[in-house]
Amino acid sequence: MSLPIPLMTIGLLLLANVFMTFAWYGHLKHPGASLITVIFISWGIAFFEYVLQVPANRIGYGYFNAAQLKTIQEIITLSVFAVFSIFWLKEPLSWNHFVGFAFIAAGGFFIFHKW
Template sequence: MPQIPVAFQTIGLLILSNLFMTFAWYGHLKHKAAPLLMVILVSWGIAFFEYVLQVPANRIGHGTFSAAELKTIQEIITLTIFIGFSVLYLREPIHWNHLVGFGFIALGGFFVFHRWT
């Protein structure tokens, strides 16, 4: 069986991790009538699966990527997933200014990954 490249393993696990994280952090916004303590406990339960994926992603990826590069990848993935989550799950529109702001954050990835000589 062929070995999956480290970059694909890392990014794949971070994508899955961020799906759980986004639901843990923002999924409860559709259930404002739920008691806060219950929401916190459910969010912790969801976040557990985020950590189960995120910790191995960083462990596998570190060495191929620096810690700063791993964090940058994670943030860009987070924003990308959040856009879809906001539109599809929360039914909140993303406006042009959101996209511009997110774009500037993603542009930071260029500076993190560019090899300056």
């Protein structure tokens, strides 16, 4: 039995974003590491993001249009980053972050609403 397309798409995008968030921001916790080292490690981590991201978009396209896929991606990215920021970087988010994220999520409403 196959999972529904929206569930597969969103699940793969969620996993892809975990990898990409670590690829882009994980090294910030290690400021003493050389730049070339973190670039290559980040590329290695990003490979797994692409292994998940590309199939997510291929599976989801047709059920979702491209703008909807990108909107899902961005909302997931902010959600993953918020958790990452708090638990990995130990940087708390304040009210203004949540207001900004809410405005971006509101943009999702306009993308997905049938007018």
